[in-house]
Amino acid sequence: MFKHFIMTAALLPQITIAQERTLAVSGLPVWDSAALLYLVEAQPLADQGITFTFEPWQAPEELSARLARQDIAIASTPSILVPVLAARGVDIAMLGGSAPAGNIQIVSSSENGDIAVPFRGGMPDLILQSLGGTDGFTPRYAGTPPEAMQLFLSGQVSATFLAEPLVTVVAAQAEAEVTLTDVCTLWRDIHGTENCAVTGAYVAVGLADEEAHLIAEALSDAYDIVGSDATLAGRLLKDSFPVLAQAPLAIAFSNITPEFHPMCDIDGLTQTLNALSPYAPFPIDPKAVPSKGC
Template structure:
């Protein structure tokens, strides 16, 4: 059933594992009073994709926001969901930004994942050369470059297509590519006319083709279907999706004070990024190749970013997971996550 989702179980190759990126470690800092019962961890590794969800993680590392939890805090990037899964299950990171369904899948498979929040509620668009195409149905019969086969944002595309009676693999010509940046490159080099992208790849594509800021006589690229608006319209719900958040793995899950510190620091760093978009852009561009400060600032302006603790996000997650279960239970590891999933720590 739906064999195009089988990439969820694809093992990571040795070559992919060796491709993990690292950044220099920050200087060690002293532990605060609450850590007196046990020495702070030598290091906490934060990991995330080249997407807007990682901006607060990078800020946390650069500002030593977890100095009470660990002597050093570093950020490392994951390139694709297979690499993410390897890092989560192999102890290569302590806190990872991940799609919500991946967190549920790993939890149900006993991988030891504690999802802490949902912070990304809307950052996906079909970017197009045709300004007249505004809804997903407008792209029927068209070729669309789509990254991460069987994962976000492919999952969202398939749900929204099926909800309006479209077969995602027959009514569109889906051109799967490994990463969002590769989809973006196909678009800006005119090898495709449409691509499903998440921020900041959307803003980067618009900047690279001089299609933004608005006001050009004939911009080359346009924001076409807003996937969040499509979700709200088709499901009669708010136009926001519980797409991704941060999760703790390994021994960190057994330290409630540390989990609370991570959750608090992420929310504070997200607030800083929203208040200082260009500074955040410069910071993020230092850690992730291809990104520019301007594109990150643009992405912050349009993305629905809100660090909602997991218990408060439960209702929207349960609805989203219910849609995934109806389409393909394998996306969640075969079952809905239990109540304990929503009470980390």
């Protein structure tokens, strides 16, 4: 009878999640969102009762509020938001970090003037300050990366700080010749590290530990898949962001070397936050990186 019980149990569907539910994931029109979009397209956890939908976010303040309300469950965020959210009492879990080489560039058409920087006091601003700024340039803050791109293309600024694929969009559309300066190279030289800054963090709210680990594994796989297929990553972003419809994304993403930091591996993120904290307009405690589920 005991043998019969084991055989019967083996035939039953494997159930690891208490109830079926759909989780909203969110990101910007940048490479890091491709992994989330792959989760939506492939639905790798549908047999575990978890499905995904995608909703873009526009500004850090909006993202923070939506995570706090749990309007969205998973987001690709600037890593600087991780300790901020934790300090505000948002119960987040770190699902992974992103430190792709070749992803962030300073695009310039001259050696001086204004430089458009998305998000005053945000990740791009703090990285630029930690690098000592750029000689001859004065920051001009934009509300979003596409706005920073348009300021440059319209000739209102002489440089801009952008991530792919907007870097390639600007280089293709600019009327004058542009110079690209790789931010990862500057970061390594100035901060004496072999790694790029962990600029992106995948965070989650409202997940049980079991769910968080399950999704983190699926996210890691998705990151590897889109990281090795620039055409796929480009298609996923074009399908979700009309602003990128005509962008040469396959070319842009072929210049990126992805690097994923798995859940519970927070050393790279902590090092990045330590480098940025002296320049932040708000207190940043690198030790406040959440270890929920680890």
